[in-house]
Amino acid sequence: MRAVLERLLEVQELELVMAESAILHGDRHPACAGRLKKKVEALRRDVDPVVLRRFDQLRARGNMAVSREIDGVCNACRLNVPKGDINRMLRGAMEWVCPNCGRFLFLSALP
C-alpha cells in the first residue's frame, strides 16, 4: 500500500502544480506542461483502477485525496488516528484510510 500511496501523493502534487501553472503561465510553457501531464499519466497507469477512481472522487470532493499521518495525526483533517488503527494498517489488517475523514492515509511509520 505504501508504494501505491507514494505514487498517488506524487500525482496529487503534480496535479496541483498543473493547476498553479494554468494560473501563472497559461499556455506559455507548453513543453513543461506537457512533461508534467505525461508524468501524471505514467504514474496513474500503474495504479489499480478501483483505487484510482476513489482517489479521483476524493480529489473532486476536496482537492486532497491522500494525507500524511504525522505523529498519529492526519495532516488533512488534523484529528488523531487511534494507535490501534495505525497498527492494524501497518499489519495489513485495515485499509490505509483515515478513520475520521476517509482520505487515503500515508503512514509515516514503517511496517
Added chain:
Amino acid sequence: MMDIKALLPPAHVVIQPEVGDRRALWHALTQPLLDEGIVQDADIFLRDLERRESQLTTRITDLVALPHARSNAVRRLGLCLGLLAQPGLRYDDDSDALCRVCFLIAIPAFAPTAHLPVLQHLAAFAFDPARVEKLMETKSAALAARQVAGFKPQSRT
C-alpha cells in the same frame, strides 16, 4: 478575487534586500514569516520551495516571480513581497531575465489549494506592466503593500 490586505502587512514587504542569488532572496523573504510563526522551520520550507521550483518555474514575467510551496513547516497561509534594486536578480538558470519583484507564498500542507485565489490576484497584478513599474519604484513598505492589496483585477471576458 480575495482581499490581500490581511496577508500582506507592511512588515511582510522587504525593500531592496541585499541578496546574491535566488536562495538568499527566498531566505530573506522567509524571515518575516518565520518571525510571526507562520513558517516554523526555514530549512524545510526552503527545501520545499526548491522542490516546487524544480517541477516548473514560478517566474511568470521577466520581472516578476511568485515562488510558493506546500510545506509541513508552514502553519498558515503567508505572503511576503521583495522588491529588488536594479539591475535585479537572475532567477532561472535557463533564462537571463532579471527579476525585480518576488512574491513568496507559504502554503500549509493541510490546505494545499488555499493559495490559488492569491495566485490569481498576484498573476493579474504581474501582467499589468504599469502597476509593476510603479511598484518597483516604491521605497515604502506600507505603500507597496497598499498598491498590491488595492489592485482590482479586470474580469476576463
